[in-house]
Amino acid sequence: MPTTAADVRRCSPADLNAFPDLFVDYCTNYDAVADFYAGDWREVGVRRDVAERAAARPVDREAMADALADQNAEWRGGGATQQNVEALRDPETVAVVTGQQVGLLTGPLYTIYKTITTLQLADEWAEQTGRTVVPVFWVEGEDHDFEEIAAAHVLRRNEVVSLPYEADVQENPGAVGRLPLTDEIDDVLDRLDETLPDSDFKPAVMEHVRAAYRPGTRIEDAFAQLLRSLFEGEGLVFMNPDDKRLKELTRPLFQRELDDPSTPAARVNATSQALRDRGYHAQVHARPTNLFWLEEGGRYPIDLADDGHFVLRTTDRTFSRSELQERLEAEPERFSPNVILRPLMQDHLLPTAAYVAGPGEVSYFAQYGDVYEWAGLERPLIHPRASVSLVEGKVQKVLDKYDRSVCDFRAQLDALFQEVVVETMDVDVDAIFQEATTEMHKALNALKPEVEDVDRTLGSSTEAARATIVEEMEDLKQRTVRAEKRHHDEVRAQLQKAQVNLRPQGALQERVVNVLYYLNKYSLDLIGDLRATLSTDTSSHQIVEL
Known part of the structure; x- marks a missing residue:
């Protein structure tokens, strides 16, 4: 079991041959990419300045906290969570935020590492800034790609076992987080139970899973409840943007997008070209608009047509600008942000000082600076999540025998x-x-x-x-x-x-394997051990021997 941060070995992200150059430079050579970001994520002075600006941001704290209080009560958030929700009402409080799609059984390990980094960073920023800093997890359930979140993977006898949730879902089901789990989820949990070897910790692990993932429970609720239970007592505040009250608060941002749909896309694409000119990649490509139309039968990108009308992509349905504006006024919950507008919605609602990001997110935040300026929002600092390899004893013996390290392994x-x-x-x-x-x-x-x-x-x-x-x-x-x-x-x-x-399936362990495999083998206490062991210096890949 891990004990202290001193026991963690490290290697450069470049040595893993698994990350884009932009992310590698952000972690290891910040000066090379500084003009694409809000500030050096490692500097205490920069953190204090950003926290001060985040606290001063004009956020409707009361309405936002009211919604979060109800959401977290529904997910059985404990006293520490509700205390943090109440703290967000204070104009001096700021937030450290992360988020993730609602992957089955919490998805791959990186969801856990994102959460751990967020909790650690909230403590660190509180000490460095003298403010109350609340950890927030954005539950992203509005995506319509069911296949992307409908399988978990565990290890068995040194093989990767896929646990697909095979519900009958239409091609575009709308917000997947809203979908109620069908009886097929019991088959997934039975296969999980069969796959995980018997251990002293298995009954407790399966109790956590079965309490969250039950037929009739919405996918986003099951995800939040399981993740909350794994971090019980940590005060983590969960936030579901698919809430009419939060969409009402975000209406001015959505209105700005409908009034001026071309400028954000043009700004993102101009920055994308600047990145390519520097030899980096562009993570996202923008087109007007950055909104989806959301309904029970689907989630459709809203495209700006040449004649100035708006079209729901893949359909023949069109709206005039005034029609969409009327719908926004009456039904803001029908509108959903895309990958560009989502962080702006987040920072419109929250006093975000820092966002804990994976490699792809670090890359796309480089493209968004001018869009934040367009929206009149201050950018948060972007802090890379912990990137981690867990090395079991049986694996370490192989590495020792052949004098190899984790970073010697490739796809x-x-x-x-x-x-x-x-x-x-x-x-x-x-x-x-x-x-x-x-x-x-x-x-x-x-x-x-x-x-x-x-x-x-x-x-x-x-x-x-x-x-x-x-x-x-x-x-x-x-x-x-x-x-x-x-x-x-x-x-x-x-x-x-x-x-x-x-390197299961040729990818990094953190991108494939679900945490339940390790919790079953090493106990639920592993979460706390990793929280105590991993470092907020996430500039390098951390290797933890179990």
């Missing part, structure tokens, strides 16, 4: 396997072939002038022979290594075991 295993095989061979293949190749070059160098004395045109023939011999030598070397690799089935099997645990 594909073949290159690492070959390196290990070459290192463990009795014969130094590289050395003997290098020696043979050197001798070959010496022989041809001596031969070349002799044959050219006979016929000058034979010099090119000598070089052609040299190229052919070098190619054949390399082919022979690779065949030698392949033959040796066939004799190392045990090496491959052990490296594959480590690969499945560290």
